[in-house]
Amino acid sequence: SPPDWPGEVHFRPIGRVCSPFREKFGIPRQARLAPAARARLEMLPPYDREEAFSGLEGFSHLWLLFVFHQDCLAAGWQPMVRPPRLGGRAKIGVFASRSPYRPNAIGLSAVAWHGLTRDQAGLSLSLSGVDLLDGTPVLDIKPYVPYADALPDASPGFTGKLEDRRWAVQFSDEAEQQLAGADPDGRLGLRALIEQVIGLDPRPGYMDRYPRRDTFALQLHNYDVQWQIAGNHARVISITGAA
């Protein structure tokens, strides 16, 4: 290889995501599927400088390049993967997928951004529509540029062939009470987050092989949310403080 060819590349995270997703289960499978998924991107020194964001005001969305740091770095990659979008059964090539298990565990998400804040936690960006685990290391931020990045005529490949199904989400009386206690002033936006995350049906594609199992749990913020599939809707049965 040429003398300036980098056999290895070392990148240093510029920031860290604080998101409501404390475990992988339940995280939307793409950015923007759950607009209520709000997050903060805390900038790390020496990148925590306002001037590095000067000119970003007029943009509504950002690209984030980040590391799938949980499990994926250690697990390595396989040339073929089974995307949930195909029911977790059919295999496709890793480069035809958005699988986190790839040769370089780098993710790419277009998210809405709502401004910069400087407080005791340092400099941070307010984001929404994220598909990122709490603690995700971010490698780079770029503005989303509609004329170059929005491609309305693009073919969706295998992802376009399946119909989107969103579950209607209802809350039991007990869950309603627990929700009122967990997010009394609605500041967490917990109701919308639960509705959107469960509405996307985060169960693995192979769940229909286990028709007897009907109660599921995931963690959002510091709450364990349990729900059941009941007919044509999902029913939240409890929202309790996580241990």
Ligand code: SAM
């Ligand atoms: N939009 C990105 C992309 O296309 O590169 C991510 C798509 S990937 C299919 C989304 C999934 O990655 C989430 O549902 C979650 O399971 C997983 N994920 C998110 N953040 C992660 C992290 N920091 N480490 C490992 N897995 C993560």
